Amino acid sequence: MDHQDLSFPRPSARVPLTTVGVFLHLLKSNIGPGCLSLPHAFSMIPYSTSIPVFITIALITGFNSLKLDRLALLGESYSDLGLRILGSRGGSIVNLSITVQQLGVCTVYFSFVADNVTKLWGGGSERFVMTAMLPVTLTFVYVRSLKQIEKLSMFATFLLFLCLGGLLVMGVVEPTTDQPDFTTPNFTQEALAFSTILYSFEGACLVIPCRNGYGKSPDKPPFATVYIAAITVVSMTYLLFAIFCIYSFGPVDDGSITAFLVKRDGSDVTILLINCTIAVTVVASYGLQFWPVKEIVRADSLDLVVRAEGYDAIQSVTTDHDNYNDLEDDGDDASSASSTSSGEIEDKAWRTEVALIVTTYVIAMVVPNVGLMISLAGSLAGTMSAVIMPSVLDLEGGDGNKVLNCVLIGAGIIFMGIGAGSSVSEIVSSF
Template sequence: MTSLPHSSSSQRSIPLNSGRGESSSGSGLLGRSFHSRDYMSTSPAAGEDEREGSGSQLVTPVIDDSEVEGEGGRYLSHTSLESFGKRRARSAASVLQGKDGELEEADDEDWFDLPNPNRRKEHLTSDLQTFIHLLKGNVGTGLLAMPLAVKNAGYILGPIGLLVLGIIATHCMLLLVKCSQRLSRRHNVDSLNYAEVMKFAILERTSHPILGTIGLYGVNIFLTLTQFGFCAIYFVFIGDSLSRVAQGAFDFELSTKAGIAIILPLVIVCCWIRELEGLTMFSLVANICILFSLVVILYEMVYQLSVGEGDEEAAIRRKSLTAFNLKSLPLYFGSAVYAFEGIGMVLPLENKMEKPHHFKKIVVLGMVVIVATYIVFGLLGYLVYGDGICPSITLNLQSPARVAANTIFTIVVLYYAYAIFASYMLQFYVPMDFLEIPFFRLIRAESYIDRLFYSHPRLHTPVKWILRTVFRTVIVSITAGLAVVIPDLDGLITLIGAVASAALAFIFPPLLQLLTFWEAKPPLLHLPHIGISLPWAFTVAKCIAIFTLGVLGSVTGTVFSIISIVQFFEEKPHCPA
């Protein structure tokens, strides 16, 4: 590896491993890879700084050096690293050079196609793996709650609202990726997570670092609330499912809390997996289970619509449905926004892609499938079960007169419980992506832990694994505890959707677009071949409209959700202490 000027500064040095992972030419490369985040990145030196034939690599910190450690390797101070920061920036900027060598501003749509020279090269996922993760991250308990959401809005207003919200959610996902790609190139880093995108976007418009830090922590708080809320909801769903199976198949009384306690150890062990690659098989099997379950549920709903009689007569045939239900519209908003739960996974998935320029097509295709599925199941579920719909439609699957059908329904409940179990691991990956950094920074504040990490290389790996495992175990246990305290599936779904999901899905993305692209001011729509071009003012108006929708829905949805949860406890004779 090309030597860098040594600094005599007293600043703490960053250890870099050398001699591990040598290239074929003999040049040293970084031998250590970081699974949860990339803290160091490498790229060829550019321009006059590149030494031909040396295979030199420049190494620069990306986000934080608190997670970087070495095993007897070389040390570089921050001052040394900063000495070539500008040269590195010129290397990344060369991607956007025009014919005359001048730096050109890429079109708004081009940010999906430009390669990022700093992107990591290890543990990448294929297009199919990414598509599977995207489907699995969105098609979860939210789909099963769609009939209840349609009930809260009406069989006409509900599907229309799902279509509109689905289009907006997809657009906001793509906005988030665009902003991330542009800012990562501008700041010369391999990738950014949601919170880092907010931080750098704010710093584009202000010179006060404290504002960027506030934005970073703000997004992290909402991400943590959302993802951990999802995880708590998954525990409630699995507990309800196990209770339903025990009662229906074995005539055994099993409470939701007992079901949560049974599944907790398995969830803890599986959440020790730290790579998306390790979760692919879980997601693939879960998608197969979901597909089978959805086919059975769809068949049952169509059956009851066509031939159901007596207790199984469809609600639409009893003419007991509502077309427009404005009274509970805030609850509908919370459930619907919760269903589009995948925005927190967008950047982790895109950052792990082998071909990130395909991500836009994958998102659009995946969201078309997801929104269509939501509308079909939400509408049919309400038409069949009417006001008797449960928070999860799987709890409505029972037919005492049909023994074979009841057996299949039990299998469906178990299959979907497994699918939600797999979703837990995928959703759990997102907050761990950024929570482990401050965790290790905190424990290293203790002098003994710091000495253990830096003075005993042989103990470093097992000690770090143990600490990370304990941390993940505690977090999983906290989400299980939340599920035990508030076992109201419907109330939790609407509350999490209104409080946190609305901010991440509808409030933050338009703000990010305005902050990131304010100077470039790209048109909202530019089709020169047919003479259509909507100026930047339309983009501003669109962002304000989406932001307003998110704020109004979040405030009203939160209030109505809290009222719903209070009513749930008032109606339950055995509330948790």
């Protein structure tokens, strides 16, 4: 049976996310390593370039995310949307785009945490820190809904803004006299800076999962309203934070502002504590960024069972919490096939998710430079998921401006090639 003919029941979530919960998920899925790397990006190019580029990327990302909200049916994943509009081949491209994007984000998390923690020791092995982090990230395999990690996201968001507040106080109390002296950047520096800015909006693939978890209710504001509020807060936080850090702490030469400050200030207790807390919030956010990959893995596992046993074997598919499909055993002979399929799906999904998490760990071990990893992820995966694919979907299945969509697709392809080429070149030269 062709995959695009499958139509699994997708009832609404049993325990929907609250308005505050989805708002914080959207905040935390964006404000993380990307935000803390922006001072480095803004240090590489003058404000006359960085600010217009930042505003343009923020508008495009927000505009395209609202396209996805408009195009996707309630309960439909980013992957399902691509399958419905573009067919099986196009759906596979969407799946690949999302997977590469989110695994790129997760890989950066390993590099970012290692960079920050080793600065606490005044050096040391980044690979040792990544290895210690791996078992923690593997526990997110057992997360079955966004609702399960809602409180964790709230806690991580609270800690993150507490740390940002601490950096604000440090910058006001002890400003540096080393003010930025921008020189004309070369082509590679511009490409890396633009890629880092694009990566900072790292929550693009979480828009549809958050919308599905939020659901629709007359008692709650529309998801689009919550998203616009969240992305506005995110964008303003990014811009003000990057400019403030440069003028308070001077030009930043590290992909993490907190790691840079530890290296500069040594044993200052405040920055050591902030740096450690930032690392904790990033680890706590790994499961949120891995969630879109879990959806794709589960859908692929279902498809494999259908092809092997037939559609009748999984007639009892139901949605458990936030569209994380589960199979329920009715306890009679008719459900024996379903029970067997459930075991196969769980086994396939579990093994695949573990393998993908280990893959992010291995890539980070090979290229531990957090700044270059962020630039590569932003140029390659970020461009595809946040700029190109939403425009392609709207062009094929929506009623948006066709000329604008074509311009965004063309610009995205050009930038992806330039940014990825520059990042790879710098990574190769770093060995």
